[in-house]
Every structure is written in C-alpha cells, then in structure tokens.
Amino acid sequence: MKRPIRPDEHRLWSMVAATVHPLPGRKPAPAPKAATAAKAPPRATADPLPPPQWNGAAFMVGELAGRGLPPRAGKPDAEDKGIEPRRKHRIARERDPIGGRIDLHGMTQDRARAALEAFLRRSHDDGARAVLVITGKGVQGDGVLRRRTPEWLADPALRDVVAGISEAHRRHGGEGALYVALKRKARG
Structure with missing residues (x-):
C-alpha cells in the first residue's frame, strides 16, 4: 500500500515541476493528487527533519539544511560544506x-x-x-x-x-x- 503524499512533499514537487517544460509535441503529465481526504496522523520521530531549503544548486534536507544557509544562485562553494x-x-x-x-x-x-x-x-x-x-x-x-x-x-x-x-x-x-x-x- 502506498502512503499518501505529505503536504511538504507536494509543495516540493510543485516547485520542481514548475521548472520543467515538456518536449515540443508532447503533452504535460498530469499533476500528482494531494491526499486531502484522509490526513495521516503525525509520525512520532526523534528528530523531525526541517523543511527542505534551497542552497542555489540543490535542495538540502536534514542536518545540512538546519544550518540556515542563505539561498544563493550559482555553484556551491566551501560554505556549503559539501566537497566538490x-x-x-x-x-x-x-x-x-x-x-x-x-x-x-x-x-x-x-x-x-x-x-x-x-x-x-x-x-x-x-x-x-x-x-x-x-x-x-x-x-x-x-x-x-x-x-x-x-x-x-x-x-x-x-x-x-x-x-x-x-x-x-x-x-x-x-x-x-x-x-x-x-x-x-x-x-x-
């Protein structure tokens, strides 16, 4: 059984889908449906993940996103704490x-x-x-x-x-x- 799409996942997908355009002569794919009828109870986790943050090159989720990096355009640099x-x-x-x-x-x-x-x-x-x-x-x-x-x-x-x-x-x-x-x- 598939789990319903969470609102934060739907929001993230909407942001990604807004940047994609179909090839000439193709029809756009239908948008995923958000599960609004039955909301899943909140999961009990020790460390809830913060919402995804854009670092200028990719979305970051988890420990790296929680550092509050300012959004930037361009390639990541040493402040992003990722190795090239x-x-x-x-x-x-x-x-x-x-x-x-x-x-x-x-x-x-x-x-x-x-x-x-x-x-x-x-x-x-x-x-x-x-x-x-x-x-x-x-x-x-x-x-x-x-x-x-x-x-x-x-x-x-x-x-x-x-x-x-x-x-x-x-x-x-x-x-x-x-x-x-x-x-x-x-x-x-």
Missing part, C-alpha cells in the same frame, strides 16, 4: 591522499566529539588536505554518532579547519564514514 564532486572523486580514488583516519566506534558522544576535534586540528596542522572519519552505521542504520558528526563538523569552532564533508565511497565505509576536506593551512 571532482575533489570527492579524487579522494575516493586516493589520487588525493587521505591524510588520516579516525574511528569513532564505541565512543560516547562527548568523547567522540573531543577526539574528532583534536584529530581534525592535528591533521590540519600536519598539512593534511582530506581525512576519513569512520562513524559506523549504528545497530539499525541510525547510529547517534552517524547523525551527530555532520553537526559537529559544521560547528563554528571548526570553521577555520573544515572545508567540506561528504559521504565516503563504499570501499572506505560508505554510509558509515565521511570524507572531510580540510582547508589549506595559513601561511606565516
């Missing part, structure tokens, strides 16, 4: 070396955050340009460290160190790991 696709590809293929790895398995949140911050600062001081942070997936794929690590990396205290983050390639841990691109060390 070509750089991510070079890191995944190890053409850009991974300067270090940290495994946060089995740590408490406080210990993991402290270890992560110290590791990132040490790697940045050593001149590393990318590191691998292994969070694990958790028991059912919703591990606390997996959810919280992007928040920690977006913290203003690490703004001078972190250039971007991206999910790791399958051979480096996939959903249970993150590539963290580091900024160049200031000369002087």
Whole structure:
C-alpha cells in the first residue's frame, strides 16, 4: 500500500515541476493528487527533519539544511560544506591522499566529539588536505554518532579547519564514514 503524499512533499514537487517544460509535441503529465481526504496522523520521530531549503544548486534536507544557509544562485562553494564532486572523486580514488583516519566506534558522544576535534586540528596542522572519519552505521542504520558528526563538523569552532564533508565511497565505509576536506593551512 502506498502512503499518501505529505503536504511538504507536494509543495516540493510543485516547485520542481514548475521548472520543467515538456518536449515540443508532447503533452504535460498530469499533476500528482494531494491526499486531502484522509490526513495521516503525525509520525512520532526523534528528530523531525526541517523543511527542505534551497542552497542555489540543490535542495538540502536534514542536518545540512538546519544550518540556515542563505539561498544563493550559482555553484556551491566551501560554505556549503559539501566537497566538490571532482575533489570527492579524487579522494575516493586516493589520487588525493587521505591524510588520516579516525574511528569513532564505541565512543560516547562527548568523547567522540573531543577526539574528532583534536584529530581534525592535528591533521590540519600536519598539512593534511582530506581525512576519513569512520562513524559506523549504528545497530539499525541510525547510529547517534552517524547523525551527530555532520553537526559537529559544521560547528563554528571548526570553521577555520573544515572545508567540506561528504559521504565516503563504499570501499572506505560508505554510509558509515565521511570524507572531510580540510582547508589549506595559513601561511606565516
């Protein structure tokens, strides 16, 4: 059985569909119907996702959207906290070396955050340009460290160190790991 389309999903689809035009000689597809007759009861979730936000290149949902990035036109830059696709590809293929790895398995949140911050600062001081942070997936794929690590990396205290983050390639841990691109060390 299909679930009904939620109002926020319908609104998002309407915004996307408004930018698409049919090929010459084709008729536009019918718009999806919103389920207005029977509203589904609100789901009980631990962390409800914020509404989608436009960052100028794509919609962002989840931890990255909650950072309140201002909408911009053009290509994403370092403030978007995403790694450029070509750089991510070079890191995944190890053409850009991974300067270090940290495994946060089995740590408490406080210990993991402290270890992560110290590791990132040490790697940045050593001149590393990318590191691998292994969070694990958790028991059912919703591990606390997996959810919280992007928040920690977006913290203003690490703004001078972190250039971007991206999910790791399958051979480096996939959903249970993150590539963290580091900024160049200031000369002087």
